[in-house]
Amino acid sequence: MKADPKGVLTGAHYLDGDHAAAEGALAAGCRFLAGYPITPSTEVAERFAARIPKVGGGVFIQMEDELASMAAILGGAWAGKKSMTVTSGPGFSLMMENLGLGIMMEVPLVLINVQRGGPSTGLPTLPGQADMMQARWGSHGDYEIIAICPSSPQEAFDYMITAFNFSEKYRVPTLVMMDECVGHMTEKVVIPPADEIEITPRKEYTGPPEEYLPYLPDKDMIPWMTKAGDGTRFHTTGLTHDEKGYPVMNADCQETLVRRLVDKIRTNADEIAILEEEEIDGADVVLISYGISSRVAIPAIERARREGLKVGSLRLVTVWPFPETRVRELAKNVKALVIPEMNYGQVYYEIERCAAGNARTVLVPHAGGWVHDVDDIYAGIKEGLK
Amino acid sequence: MTEETTVTEETQDVAHPMDDLLRMDRMPHIWCPTCGLGTVVTALALALGKSGIPLDDIAVVSGIGCTGRVAGYIKVDSFHTTHGRAIPFATGLHLANPKLKVIVVSGDGDLIAIGGNHFIHAARRNVDITVICVNNFIYAMTGGQVAPTTPLTANASTMPYGNFEPPFNIPHLADSCGAAYVARWSSLHVRRMTTAFAEAIATPGFSLVEVVTPCSTLYARRNRLGTGLDLLKFYHDNCEIQHGADTRSLNIDFQGKITLGKFIERPRPTFLDRLDNWYGQVFGDKYEPYVGDRK
Numbered sequence: 001m002k003a004d005p006k007g008v009l010t011g012a013h014y015l016d017g018d019h020a021a022a023e024g025a026l027a028a029g030c031r032f033l034a035g036y037p038i039t040p041s042t043e044v045a046e047r048f049a050a051r052i053p054k055v056g057g058g059v060f061i062q063m064e065d066e067l068a069s070m071a072a073i074l075g076g077a078w079a080g081k082k083s084m085t086v087t088s089g090p091g092f093s094l095m096m097e098n099l100g101l102g103i104m105m106e107v108p109l110v111l112i113n114v115q116r117g118g119p120s121t122g123l124p125t126l127p128g129q130a131d132m133m134q135a136r137w138g139s140h141g142d143y144e145i146i147a148i149c150p151s152s153p154q155e156a157f158d159y160m161i162t163a164f165n166f167s168e169k170y171r172v173p174t175l176v177m178m179d180e181c182v183g184h185m186t187e188k189v190v191i192p193p194a195d196e197i198e199i200t201p202r203k204e205y206t207g208p209p210e211e212y213l214p215y216l217p218d219k220d221m222i223p224w225m226t227k228a229g230d231g232t233r234f235h236t237t238g239l240t241h242d243e244k245g246y247p248v249m250n251a252d253c254q255e256t257l258v259r260r261l262v263d264k265i266r267t268n269a270d271e272i273a274i275l276e277e278e279e280i281d282g283a284d285v286v287l288i289s290y291g292i293s294s295r296v297a298i299p300a301i302e303r304a305r306r307e308g309l310k311v312g313s314l315r316l317v318t319v320w321p322f323p324e325t326r327v328r329e330l331a332k333n334v335k336a337l338v339i340p341e342m343n344y345g346q347v348y349y350e351i352e353r354c355a356a357g358n359a360r361t362v363l364v365p366h367a368g369g370w371v372h373d374v375d376d377i378y379a380g381i382k383e384g385l386k
Numbered sequence: 387m388t389e390e391t392t393v394t395e396e397t398q399d400v401a402h403p404m405d406d407l408l409r410m411d412r413m414p415h416i417w418c419p420t421c422g423l424g425t426v427v428t429a430l431a432l433a434l435g436k437s438g439i440p441l442d443d444i445a446v447v448s449g450i451g452c453t454g455r456v457a458g459y460i461k462v463d464s465f466h467t468t469h470g471r472a473i474p475f476a477t478g479l480h481l482a483n484p485k486l487k488v489i490v491v492s493g494d495g496d497l498i499a500i501g502g503n504h505f506i507h508a509a510r511r512n513v514d515i516t517v518i519c520v521n522n523f524i525y526a527m528t529g530g531q532v533a534p535t536t537p538l539t540a541n542a543s544t545m546p547y548g549n550f551e552p553p554f555n556i557p558h559l560a561d562s563c564g565a566a567y568v569a570r571w572s573s574l575h576v577r578r579m580t581t582a583f584a585e586a587i588a589t590p591g592f593s594l595v596e597v598v599t600p601c602s603t604l605y606a607r608r609n610r611l612g613t614g615l616d617l618l619k620f621y622h623d624n625c626e627i628q629h630g631a632d633t634r635s636l637n638i639d640f641q642g643k644i645t646l647g648k649f650i651e652r653p654r655p656t657f658l659d660r661l662d663n664w665y666g667q668v669f670g671d672k673y674e675p676y677v678g679d680r681k
Contacts, residue, residue: 032482034474053665056674059481061657064507068474071467071504075447075478078465079486083478101468228463228479229486231442235409235458237466246412247458247466 003027003161003197007055015189017182018043020153021112023189024160025084026051027197030110031058032081034072036065036091039124040180041114044086066091070098070111077107078236080227082164086112089122092131092138099173100139101238103261106215106223108167108202110160112176114183115291115342117368127180128368129291129342135175136320142258144265146272147175147320149290153187159317165200166272170264171222177319179342181292181371205232214245215257221264265321274317275326279305283312285336285384288327288351290316292371293340300377311381322350331355336384340364340377360384406441407431409461416455420614422573422599426520427456429576430491433583434462437487444487447476449496451527452601453520456491470500473508476515484514484658484677487587494521494535498554502534509563512591514656518583519556519594522601523638530604537640541608556596558633561650566591568633568650572598574621575646582648591656598644611641 007026015023022044025033031052035045049060058081063069069085076083087095092113102109115131117123131138135147146166150156156178167174205212205224212232215223223243226232239247240254265272276294280286289297294315304311314330316323327350331337337359339348348363355361364380366372402410408431417423434444441462448457450469457464463486467475472490480488490497497505497519508515524542525531532542532549535556539548560568567589571579579597586593600606600617611617621644629647636645655663662675 032478034478034481053669053673057676059658059661059676061477061481063474063477064503067471068477068504068507071471071474072478072481074467075465075475075480076482077478078463079479079482081482083482098468098471101471227483228445229443229483230463233442233462233464235464235466237458238468239466244411246409 001199001201003194003199004029005194006057008194008197009191010193011191013189013191014186015153016043016184016186017150017153017156017178018114018184019047020156020189021086021160021176021178022047022051023191024157025110025164026055027157027191028082028161028164029199030082030084030164032073032076032083033060033085034063034069034076034083035085036063036069036087038088038091040116040183041086041088041112043183044112044114066094067097070095073109074098074102074105074107077109078228082108084110084112086114088114088116089118089128089131090120092134096134096139100141102173103139103143103145104238105236106171107173108171109173110163110167110176111173112178115177115179123369125180126369127292127342127371129179129293130346130368132177132319132341132343132346135177142262144262145175145320146170146172146265146318147177148274148318149177149316150182151291151294152182153185153189156182157189157191161197161199162274165198168200168202170268171203171225172265175320177291179292209233213243215241216243217260221260269321269323270325272318272321273323273326275323276315276317278313280312280314280330282310283334284310285338285381286312286314286330286334287338287340287377287381288314288316289340290319290347293342296371296374297340297377299374300381303378304381309381309385316347319347324354327351327354328356331359334359336360336362338362338364338377338380338384340366340372340380342366342368342371404428404431407435407461409459412459415459417452418603420600420602421452422522422597422614423452423456423520425573425576426491426518426579426597426599427459429580430489430518430583431460432580433587437584437587439487439587443485444489445479447472447479447488447490449492449501451493451496451525452522453491453493454496454527470496470504472496473501473504473515473517477508477513480513480515481658488515489587490515490517492519494519494523494556495525495533498556498559499534506559506563509560509565509592509594511657512564512566512654514590514592514658516586516593519596520599521556521596522599522605524601524605526601526604530608537638537642540640543608553638555633555637557594557636557649560594561633564592564654565594565650566653567593569594569648570596570598570636570646572621572625572644572646573600574618574625585648589651590653
C-alpha cells in the first residue's frame, strides 16, 4: 500500500531531526498525536500540531502529562488511527506504564524518545544515549520490543515510516530512539512522492463479526485486529488473557501469552534487523555503534585506516530486538569489537554477551552532555588491537 | 429449590433479556454478594438498550479495581486499561473516532486518586465522554485501604484507627472543573440512576454520574455496618434528593445524610466543537472540519 499524499510534503527541505520525524509520521499516515512538552523532543509535537489542521483527518492534543499521553494514543490506535507520542527521559519513565499495556494489548503505535542526559532531570538540552536499556526493559514484565536509532534528520524521516510499518506488521509499540543531537541538527531532508512510500497496512480482521477472536494468533503469531466501532464488540485487557481477550489467571495461559509476545519478535529478529556494514571483510577490529555516535565515529575510523589498521564498521539502525546472529558471527572473525556509546555500558553488554569470548570487547563510554571526543574512539580502536 | 427457579428443559433455552448487552459467557461475575456493582451494570445496560445508540458505536473503558472489571462484562467494544488511565484512554478513543459513544466506568480510587489529574483535565476540556464513578468509599480489590473518598473517622486497613484525611466531594470537583452534567445517585435508586446514565450519555461534553454503592466485604465489615443490604437500608433512610443543590454542600460524612440528585446540566462547546470552530475561523474555507458529519 502507498502513502496517502495528503500527509506527504514531497520535496527537498532543510529540517531538524525533530521536524523531520513529525513529517515522517504524517507521511506514514499518523493522524493522532497526544503528547506533553519536554526538551529536546517538543519540536516533534509542535510541528505535528501546526501541520495536522492543514493535512486534515487528524488531531493533536497536548495532554496533562505523559501518563495520559501514552494512554490516549492507545485509545487512538484502537479507534483506528495511526497514533504516536514523543518524549524524552523523564517522560519516557512515565510512559513505561502504558507502554506495557500497549505490549499486552498488542497495539500498533510509535513512541519517540529524543534522549538527553540523565538520570532524573539530568541535562535537558544536551544529548545522551542512556535510555537504551530502559527501552528494552523499562516496563515491568517480560516482553520483546522494536527500537530504531536514526542518526540524521533524513533518517528521522525515513525510519519513522519504518517504525509505523513494523508496529503494524508485528502489532507491537515501536520505539524511535533519537538523541538531542539528531533531534536538533538541521540538514537536508528529501521527502519522496507519496507513491514511492511503502506503507504496511493494519492486519485487519475481515471475517464474520460474531466469530472474531481478538487474540487468536495467525501462523505468524500475530492476531488479526479490528477497531472500536467495527461491530465485533471485542474485549481487551491488560490482564493475562486467552484468545477471546478474557482474563485467565493461571500459569498455562500466562505461558501461552507471554511466550507468543516474546516469540513474535524474537523469531523475526533477523528479518527486523536493519544493519549498515562497511569494510567488515578482513577487518581486525569492528566498531559497533548507533545513533549520533555512528557519525562521530567516522573520523576515528578514517584516521585508523590511514594508519593502515583494518577497521570495519557495523551500525545498528535497529538495536532491539538485538541483532544477535550477526554480532555472534562477527565476533568469530575479528580480534575486537569497539563500542562507543553515550552511557557507561548498555548495548555494550549485549555485544559482550554475544561475543562470548570470541573477540575482545572495548567500551568507549561517555556520560552524555556532548558527543564523544574522536580521540577517545580512536584510542578505543587502538585498545582493541593491543 | 423452589419451582420458580428450577431450570427445566422448557426454560433453559429462554434468552435472558440482557443477553445482547452482557457477556454471558463470562458469568458468574467476580463481585461479592450484595456489592452494588451488579446493579450499576444492570442500570447501564438498561440505559444503553434504551438509548437507541447502536451497540456497535458504544465503547466502555474501565481502569483497575472492582469497578475496573465492569468493562469485561458489557458486550460492546470494551477496554480494561491501567490504574487511573481510563479517562485519557477514553479521550484517545473519542478523539480518534468521534462517532463512538465512549463511557468510562471506574471506581473512586481509580478516577479520583491515581486518575485525579486526568479527571479534572477531561472536565476542563469538556471532552465528550461519560464518566460513571462508582464510589464505595474504599479500595476494595486490594483489601480495604483508605481512599480519597473515605469519610472522616471511617475505618480502613491503612487508617486502622479511623480516617483523619478529609475526602473529596466528587460532584463539586466535577462542577468546578466545568463538567456539562453532574449527578449523584446510589445503587438503591435504580430507576433514577438508569435515567441519569441515559441523560449523561445524551449530554454532549464531559458528563459525570457518581454512584454510591455498598461494599459489604470491606467497608461495611470494617466499620461494623452490617451487610450490603443493611447499607441499602441506610441509603433508604438517609438519602435526600435535592436536584440543583449547590455542589459545595455535597460532602459525605461518616454515616451522615447523603444528598442525591441532578446538580448540573449546562451544555457547552466540547473539545472537538472548539477545535473545529476555531480552525474554521483561522483557516476559513480551506479548513475541512474534523468531525464532519457527526451532527
